[in-house]
Amino acid sequence: xxxxxxxxxxxxxxxxxxxxxxxxxxxxxxxxxxxxxxxxxxxxxxxxxxxxxxxxxxxxxxxxxxxxxxxxxxxxxxxxxxxxxxxxxxxxxxxxxxxxxxxxxxxxxxxxxx
Amino acid sequence: xxxxxxxxxxxxxxxxxxxxxxxxxxxxxxxxxxxxxxxxxxxxxxxxxxxxxxxxxxxxxxxxxxxxxxxxxxxxxxxxxxxxxxxxxxxxxxxxxxxxxxxxxxxxxxx
Numbered sequence: 001x002x003x004x005x006x007x008x009x010x011x012x013x014x015x016x017x018x019x020x021x022x023x024x025x026x027x028x029x030x031x032x033x034x035x036x037x038x039x040x041x042x043x044x045x046x047x048x049x050x051x052x053x054x055x056x057x058x059x060x061x062x063x064x065x066x067x068x069x070x071x072x073x074x075x076x077x078x079x080x081x082x083x084x085x086x087x088x089x090x091x092x093x094x095x096x097x098x099x100x101x102x103x104x105x106x107x108x109x110x111x112x113x114x
Numbered sequence: 115x116x117x118x119x120x121x122x123x124x125x126x127x128x129x130x131x132x133x134x135x136x137x138x139x140x141x142x143x144x145x146x147x148x149x150x151x152x153x154x155x156x157x158x159x160x161x162x163x164x165x166x167x168x169x170x171x172x173x174x175x176x177x178x179x180x181x182x183x184x185x186x187x188x189x190x191x192x193x194x195x196x197x198x199x200x201x202x203x204x205x206x207x208x209x210x211x212x213x214x215x216x217x218x219x220x221x222x223x224x225x
Contacts, residue, residue: 006156034212043202044157044215051211059212090156100144100206100213105156 002027006091006106013113019064019078021109023091026072031093033074034103035066038088050074051096086113120203120219128224133190135219137203138183144206146179147213148188151200160188160201195225 006023013019025031032051036044046059048066056066063082067075074091091106121136137146145164149157163170163179163186170177176189190197200220204213 036215041217043217046212046214049212057211088154092156100211102147102159102162103149103157103204103213105158107156108154110154 002093002104004091004093004104004106006109008109009107010110011112013081013111015083015113016080019076019081019085019111021076021089021091021111023074023076023106024072025093028072028093028095030071030096032096032098033068034092034094035074035076036090036092038090038108040087044090048076081113083113086111120201120216122219123217124220124222126222126224127193129193129195131193133193133197133221133223135188135201135221137186137188137216139186139203139205139214140184141205142208143181144208146177146186146206147204148175148177148186149202149204149215151202151218153199157202190221193221193223195223197221198223 003026034049035047037047038044048056048058050056050068053068053071064078089109092103094103119138127133143165145162147162148160150160151157161172161175161177163177174191179186200218202215202218204215206213
């Protein structure tokens with residue numbers, strides 16, 4: 001069966017520090033991968049999605065970047081965090097060819113930038 | 115905004131009652147999905163309804179879709195305390211490569 005791992009679960013970082021959040025998927029090949037951000041009490045905002053290795057689409061301009069160095073690995077990064085980067089970050093995947101079908105989410109990372 | 119909007123924002127009911135949540139959207143869609151999120155956790159897919167479908171059932175869940183009104187409803191029958199969570203609709207816009215999520219309905223089921 002397929003599983004998605006996302007870590008860390010919580011992270012407290014000072015303003016100006018770098019960020020690296022990692023997400024890996026097991027049990028499937030060539031998945032579509034997504035990074036979402038959720039502000040407190042709000043809906044999800046799509047940040048990046050990828051349909052293959054090295055293929056990254058950015059939905060909103062921001063202080064963040066994403067990379068997909070391996071088929072089932074998706075990394076969210078920042079060189080210098082801002083206060084506004086605080087939020088709940090969720091990684092998700094969907095089967096290849098089904099970018100708008102059922103998404104499977106990781107357990108999320110609560111990021112606090114102080 | 116292309117996001118769906120859920121109504122109400124919060125709903126509190128007694129265990130055993132039915133819970134109805136609504137979602138409105140603005141553009142033509144391929145499908146509409148409902149997800150559940152327990153506090154501080156990831157989202158879990160509940161049900162998907164395609165644009166050519168009007169109603170779908172899954173266990174205690176019933177989803178309707180009215181494309182002429184650009185709206186959907188999620189009905190949870192015989193609610194349980196374990197149904198307490200936030201519920202989000204997500205729309206797959208025609209021509210787009212991702213899902214757009216609403217702001218959610220926070221459901222509290224009182225034992």
